[in-house]
Amino acid sequence: MIEIEDLQKIYHMGSVEVRALDGVTLDIAKGEFLGIMGPSGSGKTTLLHMLGLLDIPTSGRIVIDGTDISLLSDYDKTMFRLYKLGYVFQDYALVPDLTVMENVSLPAMLRKDRTEDQYHAASIDILTKIGLLDRQDHLPRELSGGQQQRVSLARAMVNKPDILFADEPCANLDTENSRVVLDLFREINEEMQQTVVMVSHEDWHKDYFHRIIHLQDGKVISDGTDGTRRT
Ligand SMILES: Nc1ncnc2c1ncn2[C@@H]1O[C@H](COP(=O)(O)OP(=O)(O)OP(=O)(O)O)[C@@H](O)[C@H]1O
Numbered sequence: 001m002i003e004i005e006d007l008q009k010i011y012h013m014g015s016v017e018v019r020a021l022d023g024v025t026l027d028i029a030k031g032e033f034l035g036i037m038g039p040s041g042s043g044k045t046t047l048l049h050m051l052g053l054l055d056i057p058t059s060g061r062i063v064i065d066g067t068d069i070s071l072l073s074d075y076d077k078t079m080f081r082l083y084k085l086g087y088v089f090q091d092y093a094l095v096p097d098l099t100v101m102e103n104v105s106l107p108a109m110l111r112k113d114r115t116e117d118q119y120h121a122a123s124i125d126i127l128t129k130i131g132l133l134d135r136q137d138h139l140p141r142e143l144s145g146g147q148q149q150r151v152s153l154a155r156a157m158v159n160k161p162d163i164l165f166a167d168e169p170c171a172n173l174d175t176e177n178s179r180v181v182l183d184l185f186r187e188i189n190e191e192m193q194q195t196v197v198m199v200s201h202e203d204w205h206k207d208y209f210h211r212i213i214h215l216q217d218g219k220v221i222s223d224g225t226d227g228t229r230r231t
């Protein structure tokens with residue numbers, strides 16, 4: 001599903017060179033729930049941004065579903081993101097002036113191959129799944145953090161992406177809300193065979209992952225399934 005070959009991302013800060021990613025090679029299988037862990041500054045977000053086509057690597061190759069993404073034009077990348085990828089961020093990133101329904105519908109509306117009826121139905125489906133259909137007319141600020149993150153998950157899923165990326169989606173949530181959100185990710189992974197790539201700091205999140213890679217100084221220092229979930 002995703003093939004990553006010798007990925008490097010180097011930032012130049014004046015005369016200082018920061019190797020945010022320093023030769024990452026990795027394959028991610030379809031349907032896998034992958035956890036990316038490691039200390040602050042180890043390159044987790046950078047890796048997620050490269051895989052999610054949100055930033056461009058300095059060198060190396062990323063192939064998603066047979067497509068070498070470095071060969072895509074900017075327009076094709078935008079379409080690729082819209083049709084194939086979903087994102088959940090730490091701070092929810094919902095549009096404050098749009099209702100829950102409008103936020104969730106947004107990525108579906110942007111697609112040119114869907115009628116209004118179709119994207120409305122897709123939004124209702126996914127809002128039902130996350131248990132917030134009764135809040136469809138609320139604004140994000142009228143929801144709790146956990147609820148907002150569930151809306152953000154619904155928005156990421158409304159186009160049924162091939163890959164769902166999440167960067168510390170529970171960083172601003174207490175344990176109870178984190179569990180609700182992670183349980184939803186697990187459900188979506190299991191029921192829809194959704195590939196999920198999630199960055200996390202928290203040790204107990206390991207229970208949710210099929211496989212964990214640990215990053216340190218931009219390198220993969222371990223890759224395995226020990227102590228993690230088995231299905
Ligand atoms: N836009 C940027 N410009 C310069 N350096 C950057 C930039 N983005 C990230 N870095 C550097 O790259 C390294 C990796 O950063 P990254 O954000 O990927 O870490 P992280 O593992 O996600 O950390 P955290 O757990 O704190 O979120 C860090 O040293 C960081 O300072």
Ligand SMILES: [Mg+2]
Nearest residue numbers: 044045046167
């Ligand atoms: Mg980060």
